[in-house]
Amino acid sequence: MTHTVHLTEDQLQGAADASLDAEQMRVAYGHLATCESCAADVARLRTVMTRAREANPGAPSLDGLWPAIRSRIEESKVVRPDAFAGPAAGARSRPPWLAIGSVALAATLFVAALAQMQGWRPRSSDGSQPSADVAFASAADSTRVYEDESRRLLNDLEMQRAMMGPSASASLNGDLAIIDRSIAEQKEALVRDPHNVALQRLLAASYREKVELLRRANNAG
Amino acid sequence: MLAERRVVALIAISALISLAARHVNAQGAAANEPLLRARALRAGSPVKMFVPSGSVRLIGWDRDSIDVRGQIPASAQLLFGGSDSAGYKLVVEQRDESATKASRLVIHMPRKSQISIKTADALVEVTDVGGWFYTVSGRIRIDGAMASLDVEAMSGDIDLDATTPWARAKTGKGHLVVRGSPQDVDASTIGGTLDIAAASIMHGRFTSVTGDIHYASTIAPHALFEFSTHSGTVDLLLPHDVSARLELSTVDGEIDNGFTQLRPAAAGVHNLQLSLGSGAADVTVRTFKGTVRLRAR
Numbered sequence: 001m002t003h004t005v006h007l008t009e010d011q012l013q014g015a016a017d018a019s020l021d022a023e024q025m026r027v028a029y030g031h032l033a034t035c036e037s038c039a040a041d042v043a044r045l046r047t048v049m050t051r052a053r054e055a056n057p058g059a060p061s062l063d064g065l066w067p068a069i070r071s072r073i074e075e076s077k078v079v080r081p082d083a084f085a086g087p088a089a090g091a092r093s094r095p096p097w098l099a100i101g102s103v104a105l106a107a108t109l110f111v112a113a114l115a116q117m118q119g120w121r122p123r124s125s126d127g128s129q130p131s132a133d134v135a136f137a138s139a140a141d142s143t144r145v146y147e148d149e150s151r152r153l154l155n156d157l158e159m160q161r162a163m164m165g166p167s168a169s170a171s172l173n174g175d176l177a178i179i180d181r182s183i184a185e186q187k188e189a190l191v192r193d194p195h196n197v198a199l200q201r202l203l204a205a206s207y208r209e210k211v212e213l214l215r216r217a218n219n220a221g
Numbered sequence: 222m223l224a225e226r227r228v229v230a231l232i233a234i235s236a237l238i239s240l241a242a243r244h245v246n247a248q249g250a251a252a253n254e255p256l257l258r259a260r261a262l263r264a265g266s267p268v269k270m271f272v273p274s275g276s277v278r279l280i281g282w283d284r285d286s287i288d289v290r291g292q293i294p295a296s297a298q299l300l301f302g303g304s305d306s307a308g309y310k311l312v313v314e315q316r317d318e319s320a321t322k323a324s325r326l327v328i329h330m331p332r333k334s335q336i337s338i339k340t341a342d343a344l345v346e347v348t349d350v351g352g353w354f355y356t357v358s359g360r361i362r363i364d365g366a367m368a369s370l371d372v373e374a375m376s377g378d379i380d381l382d383a384t385t386p387w388a389r390a391k392t393g394k395g396h397l398v399v400r401g402s403p404q405d406v407d408a409s410t411i412g413g414t415l416d417i418a419a420a421s422i423m424h425g426r427f428t429s430v431t432g433d434i435h436y437a438s439t440i441a442p443h444a445l446f447e448f449s450t451h452s453g454t455v456d457l458l459l460p461h462d463v464s465a466r467l468e469l470s471t472v473d474g475e476i477d478n479g480f481t482q483l484r485p486a487a488a489g490v491h492n493l494q495l496s497l498g499s500g501a502a503d504v505t506v507r508t509f510k511g512t513v514r515l516r517a518r
Contacts, residue, residue: 036271037310040337165341168357171376175393175411175430182430182451186509189472198470198492202509205428205449209409212391216373219339220357 007031007038016045029159043219132197139200146207153214160218168220172213179210254290254327258301260309262287264331267308267352270338275313275323277340281332281349281365288329294322308335333368342377351385364401378413384421394432422446429453433511437518440465442501451509461517464498469515471508479516 007015007028014020015028032039161169186203193199262268263285270277287309293299296319303309313324321341330336336352338345343359351367356377363370366384374392381390384402394412402421409415409428417427417436422444427434429450437458440446444465448455452474459465469476470492478485478493487494495515506513 040269165357167342168375171358171393175375178411178430182509186451189509193472196472198507199472199509202449202451202472202507205507206430206451209411209428209430212409213393213411216355216375216391216393219355219373220375 006035007041012038012041012045016042033159033163040219043215046215046218132195136195136197136200139197139204142204143200143207146204146211150207150210150214153211153218157214157217164217164220168217172217172220175213176210179206179213182206183210254325255292256288256290257293257299257326258287258289258311260287260303261285261305262309262331262334263306264333265335266306266331267335267337268330269308269310270328270336271312271340272324272326272338272343272345273313273315273321273341274343275325276344277324277338277346278327279336279338279345279347279350280327280329281334281367282329283332284329285331286329287331287334289326290328291324291326293324293326296322297324360395370403439463440502440504444502444504446502446504448504448506449508450511452511453508454512454514455506455508456514456516457504457506458516458518459497462498464500465496465502465504466500467493467495467497467504467506467515469493469495469506469513471511471513473510474508475512477512477514479514 011020011024011028014024015032020028032042164172183203183206186199186206190196190199190203268287289299289301289311293313296317297313297315300312300314301309311328313326315321323343330350332349334350334352336347336350336354338353339355340359341357343356345354345356345359345361347354347361347363347365349365349367351369353371353373354361354363355373357375358377359374360378360380361372361374362380362382363372364382368385368387370381370383370385370388370390372379372381372388372390374395376393376395378395378397379390379392380398380400381388381403382398382401386404388399388403388405389407390397390399391409392413393410395410396413397408397410397415399406399408399415399417399422400419403419404421405424406417406419406422407426408417409426410432411430413429413432415427415429415432415434417425417434418438420438420441423441424444425446427436427446427448431452432450433454433456434448434450435456435458436446436448439460440463442464448457457467472491474491476491476493478495480495480497483495483497485493485495493513493515
């Protein structure tokens with residue numbers, strides 16, 4: 001159907017991130033059900049938002065990084081971060097090690113922030129992978145993020161199912177059944193072997209596939 | 222040996238089919254279909270399309286215009302609107318409630334146009350334009366060069382034979398082929414077979430749920446590959462002189478190592494670490510119960 005009036009940017013954004021209140025949501029979805037242009041815009045916004053989240057779903061916040069950074073600085077014995085907490089008065093002429101320490105701290109923070117932004121983690125000097133615990137926690141975090149996202153997309157999809165053609169609907173149902181079976185098998189295996197990192201990563205990958213499928217299905221209406 | 226031949230044969234057959242189809246379509250494009258619309262269009266402008274059924278041939282060219290040729294069934298109409306700078310929207314719409322009939326369109330547009338096309342079951346063939354391509358059960362074939370590709374199908378086949386820095390392709394039970402010279406590839410199927418034969422990939426993520434994954438090519442130095450499947454077979458057919466570190470693991474499947482002349486760095490019933498050559502690239506394979514096959518050619 002061709003519309004002359006479309007949703008505003010705020011409404012599009014709100015529909016994409018589900019931040020509208022119930023009444024606004026009802027109005028927005030009523031419009032989206034008949035306006036292909038706005039529905040496509042919302043789908044695109046969701047893709048952008050999800051991609052941004054996917055860029056590093058399991059990354060700790062910068063706050064979470066601080067204790068590790070602090071401990072590394074203390075271990076290096078270049079300068080204790082406590083020195084920065086002391087009174088500034090009387091420190092008119094700063095000793096040179098303080099300047100070196102400041103630069104080291106700034107550089108460490110910069111590298112940590114850069115690593116977080118790019119989802120990059122340097123290899124340890126012997127080339128080994130991060131510890132199994134960290135890898136497992138990261139995979140488990142990814143699983144949770146994808147699981148939550150798939151639940152949200154399933155809810156959204158309920159409103160669009162009626163508009164979906166029989167071919168798309170059959171394809172969706174078949175593929176969802178395949179993915180759900182694989183998720184069930186992986187979860188069952190995780191109960192038997194709860195610390196298996198590879199298994200946790202496979203589960204995250206299965207949920208990711210489910211999210212991708214539901215996003216595709218949202219476009220099929 | 223039989224598996225190797227099957228992989229090579231599969232890729233060769235899909236390449237032949239693709240070439241034949243391209244030849245036929247190129248002839249069609251040159252056959253001067255009736256002109257439906259022609260407008261000026263600035264390079265880089267978006268072009269949105271909805272063509273439910275039939276075939277669409279999209280070709281990037283070096284002119285600053287869009288040229289739409291072909292045939293629309295009598296029961297449908299072509300809606301076309303927009304502007305030179307804002308781009309255009311093209312929709313094939315049924316006039317009545319009857320079943321959608323097939324259209325046949327050949328569309329030329331500036332190479333840097335940003336396509337956004339959606340079909341139900343149409344065949345879409347693309348040369349030298351990038352963007353977003355979506356179908357429910359149709360087929361999508363893409364070749365040439367473009368800035369990026371985002372291709373999605375619910376159940377249709379996808380054939381990428383393009384030169385692009387970034388490609389993402391997803392289908393359900395369709396057959397997905399990745400060839401050409403892409404650099405960063407994220408490709409996945411659910412039940413469909415995923416065939417990869419591109420030596421240019423620097424970062425590849427290949428996933429399926431139950432579909433088999435076949436990789437038959439060399440691996441670029443410093444490339445980073447991740448293969449993951451629940452129950453499909455992951456078949457890696459690599460040159461005997463490939464340089465890569467491989468980390469293969471399966472929860473409940475089998476690992477079949479064809480590089481038997483090398484001593485693995487670590488090996489168990491369900492995992493294998495192997496360094497081939499100087500180990501310049503990193504390859505990780507994970508399956509739940511699918512077989513991992515490593516073959517030398």
